[in-house]
Amino acid sequence: MTDVDEPLPDPAQIQHEHPDVTGGWLRPAVFGAMDGLVSNFALMMGVVGGSQSSDTQPVVLAGLAGLAAGAFSMAAGEYTSVASQSEFALQQVDIERREILANEPAEEAELAAMFVDKGIDEDTAREMAREVHLDPENAVRVHAREEFGVDTDDLASPMLAAVSSFFSFALGAIIPLLSYLVGIESAWPAITLSLVGLFACGAVVTRVTARTWWFGGTRQLVLGGAAAGLTYLVGEAVGSSLG
Template identity: 35%
Template sequence: MTETVSTEHPHEPHADLSGKLNWLRAGVLGANDGIVSVAGIVVGVAGATTDSTTIATAGIAGLVAGALSMAGGEYVSVSTQRDTERAQLRLEERELKEMPEAEERELAEIYEQKGLSPELAAEVARELTEKDALQAHAEAELGIDPGRLTSPWQAAWASLVAFTVGASLPLSAIVWTSTSARVWACAAAVVAGLALTGIVSAKLGDARAGRAIARNVGVGALTMLVTYYVGVLSGTTVG
C-alpha cells in the first residue's frame, strides 16, 4: 500500500485562525486598558472637583494620550518583531542556497520528531522543498509564514480603536450624568464593560467566564476606589 503525502500546507487555516484570535485578544486587552485607565482618571478628578468641564477635559486628554501611547507601543513592538522575522527569513534563504541538502535533512528531522517515519519524513521534506523551500522551512523551523508577516500599522490601528472604544464608556457615563450620580454611573458602566471583556477573553482562552469577570471587575473597582480617594484628598488639600 502506497502512502500519499499532500504538499499542501495543512496548517494554513490554523495559522489564519491563530492570527485572528491574536488580534481579538489584543483588541480585548486594548479595550480593557481603555476602560480602566480613563475610569481611573475621570473618577479621580471627580473626587477633587464637581466641575464637568474639568472632568471631561481630563478624560479626553487621558483617552487621546492613552490611545496614542497604545498605538505607538504596538507599532514599535510589532515593527521590532517584523524586523526580527525578516532577518530570520534572510538567514534561512541564504542557508537554503548555500547548503540545500543539509537544510532538507534538517526539515526531515523536524517531521521525524513529530512522529513520521524516516522514509516518510524524507519524502515530505523533499516534496515541500521542491514546491517552496523557503515557505516550508520557515514554517517548520521558525514558525513564520513569509507571506503573512505581522503588520505594524494594523496592530497600531487596532490598539488605537480598541482603547478609544473602551475609554469612551466611562468618559461618556461620567460626563452625561448628573453630579450626584456621575461616579456611580461611571462605576456601573465600567463594571458592565469589564464584565463583557472578561466574557470575551474567557471564550477566546477557553476558560471560565466567572473567574475572568471577577478578575477584570476587581481590578477596575480597585482602580476607581484608589483614584477617587486620591482625588478627594487632593481636592481637600488644594481647597
C-alpha cells in the same frame, strides 16, 4: 487500519471545527478596550476624588485627554512593536534563505531530521524534505515555519495593529465619559456604566479561555473597580493636601 491506497478525504467534507485557540482578533480587541476603560475610569475617578468643587469640567477634560493620549500611545506602541517583530522575523527568513542557497544538501537533511523528530519514518521524511526543496522559496517557507515558527505568508500588519489598538482603546475609554458628555454631573452614572463595561469585557474574554463568563466578568469588575477606587483615594488625599 486505513488502506494506504484509499484516496485522501476532501477537506471540504470534514465537518469538525476548533475554536481559534490563539484568540485571533478577539483577544487584542477586548483587552485594548478593557485597558482603555480601566485606565480612563481610574484617571477620571482620581480627578473626581481630588476635585474641591462640583464642577465637572476638570473631570471631562481629564477623560478626553486620557482617551486621546492613551489611544495615540497604544497605536504608536503597537505599530512599533509589530513592525519590529515582523522585521526581525524577515531578517531571520533572509538568513535561512542564504543558508539554503549556500548549502542546500545540509539544509535538506536538517529538514528531514525535523520530520523524523515529529514521528515520520526516515525514508518518508527524506522524501518529504526532497520534495520541499524542489522549490527554493517553498523550502524557505517550510524551514522558517519548522525552525522558528514564522509563517511568511501570515505576518502581522503593523498598520492594522495600530488602527485596531487605537479604536479598541478609544471605545473602552469613552465609556466613563458618556454620562458626562450628555450633561449628567453626578459621578454615579459614569461609575455604573464603567462597572457594567468591565463586567462585559471580562465576560467576552472568556470566549477564548476556559473560565465561565460570570467568573471572567466578576473578576474584571472587581479588579477594575479596585483600580478606580484606589485612584479615587489617591486623588482625594492629594486634593485635600493641596486645598
